[in-house]
Amino acid sequence: MRRKITIFGFFSEDSGLTCFIKTNYHALVAEGYDFNIINTANYRPARELKRLGTYYEVPFYFSDINGRNFFQKRKNFIRELKDILEECRNTSQTIHLYLNTLCDPISIILAHKANFNRIITHAYADYTNIFNIAEKQLQYVGRKMVEKYATDYIAVTPEAANFFYSKKLQRSPKFSIIQNGIAVKKQRYHEEQNLYYRKRYGIDSKTFVIGNVGRFINSKNQVFLVECFDLFQKIYPNAKLVFIGDGPMIEDVRQRVYQLNLESKVIFTGYLENTEEVQNIFNVFAYPAISDGLSLSLLHSIANGAMAVVSNTQSQQLKELDGIVSLPIDNAQLWADEFYRLNQRRYNRSIQSEKIMSELIQHGFTISTVSRQLKKLYGRPQWED
Template sequence: MPVIRVAQIMGRMMGGGVEATIMNHYRHIDHSRVQFDFIVDDNSTVVPREEIESLGGRVFTVPAYKHLPAYLKALRTLFAEQKPDIVHSNLNSLSVFPLSAAKKAGVPVRIAHSHSTANPGEKAKTAMKMVLRPFSRVYPTDYAACSNFAARWLFGDRLVDAGRVRVMKNAIDVDRFAFDKTIRAAKRAELGVDATQPVIGQVGRMCFQKNQLFTLDVFAKVLERRPDAVLVFAGDGDMMPQVRERIHALGIERSVRVLGVRDDVNELYQAFDVLAFPSTYEGLGMAAIEAQASGMSVVASDQVPDEASIIDGLVRFLPLDRKDAWVDALASAEPTDERADERDAVRAAGYDIDDSAARLCDWYETLVRKEGAAR
């Protein structure tokens, strides 16, 4: 069978969880069977072009989807020229746009992938999602989602119950997250933290969804109980200025480390004592999976799907209107050089990247064969 070319529609790449999921699979997939092309918006800030090209892939830049006529024209032209076997769109409800262009260009296999949900607090974005959601079944030939919850939110119960949606978990290289005392000591020294200080970590884009401003308000209260506590943010995004302003307004600059986008998140988990995960909505929550692989506890909002809890006792869900409970939970974190090895449990739950990449490769080949047989 010829090598299958898959056009991965990435939108604006900013070093977030969706990009990490697709890149994880790309690193581990059999490139003699499947190759990816990454279609990214021209306002992307974190595009691992060198790595993609070293693995045989390509990067194509198109106008941002907010410039819709130019975006659609560029995609139609690109698809007509490159003739991908599959277009796999990772834009949630916005997938209607690239998949409509793919259909017009005659792309035979078109996958819509649901990575997230919505929250009423994000008014404009949620309104757009609700308008587009009924069209999520118009242009795809096939469907994927990071969780059952995300699948039902975008595609509806009927498709899910009929077995039409493939759950593609946010798989990781589990061994990279194994707890290591030596790495812990080195990273804490890098952060200027001693062995006795509790470290609260949060990993994710700086945006409404990830809710860093909530974490800062809670952390200011944690400091009243634990003056030596430290909060570490890893990630970047449009709300970075607001995050920095809130840190200054609360007067907690000395206790907060803002690291930006990092390529050593797996090592940062070793330095943390608890992961704060107060998302306003999630399709699953990749950071929670990574934290559990490192044996670390997670305090998550009740807007995170239950499917994110895979290790008994490591994930605690709390409502966002109970800041006092968040303060109690985060303030109780204690530094320790001992953690259980949870890697086998994470693998057993279906989050091993080697297995997931192999199954994705098989799925792509099945779809292409099915389409070829139907012609």
């Protein structure tokens, strides 16, 4: 039997992290790697990850410290996770922790207590701009636990690295950046899919479509996007806003749509398995995230040939790509004006798609690049003694 690598993270069905795991780890399985997957998602857990290896599920306790039975839920979570980690340790020497924050470093501490030889922490987000004082203090404690117990330090972007690691750790030979990789050529623009899905969702072929893909959570800032769209459609009425995804804050966004009387102009598709096909209807991909990692949905959309307007909190890696405009998120009118400017721009969507796909390949945003980096990180598949 081969030694397994244990993967830990909050893998909900509609998260970018889950998409990263599904996209890139299938290639590793095909090359002989085996995995234990520990999923802590408490909202739409991605159980399709069972196809990658031995699957465990231990829903994360509620983050609201004022919530009912908070401490009991946390206690139960720790007990269950401890048992799972000890079981995984029977077949695994390495654990790879995909983390959004370090506010509760219990997974790192328990991995150490379970005697994993290698504890890899992976900074998968940057929440610097949305943390309050208390959260920043908790993050500081978590960084100390990383320094004490982790053996390898990975980040998806330099910004996420700064959020998780000290400059000293970033100079360590055990630190590296592994950026997101996608199946680039699969995102190629298809005119026939554009026309098909516009007809399916009742959108005229000449309507200007602004799209957004992602979970409905605070950091994605979709309410702000609704307000930007409201200003834009007042100067260009033949427009639609399409949201693809689901999440705990979807009703807040729906409520804002209702308040602005935009029900006829905003479409909520819900979670889709075929996002790569539906995104062909987008003229512009809008991503006003307050703070985040390296958005896979953004990479998908620009590879598909859509122009993109993103918040200026996004990684510098993205701003170097063609077709992306970066704007501050304190001025909705600025976003509306940019939507109008892009609406007036004329370009060949297929040619733009081919151009950006070439750029993404050149910059290493590919499955093959990520697979090569992960294989280097993990080493060759090992057999039990």
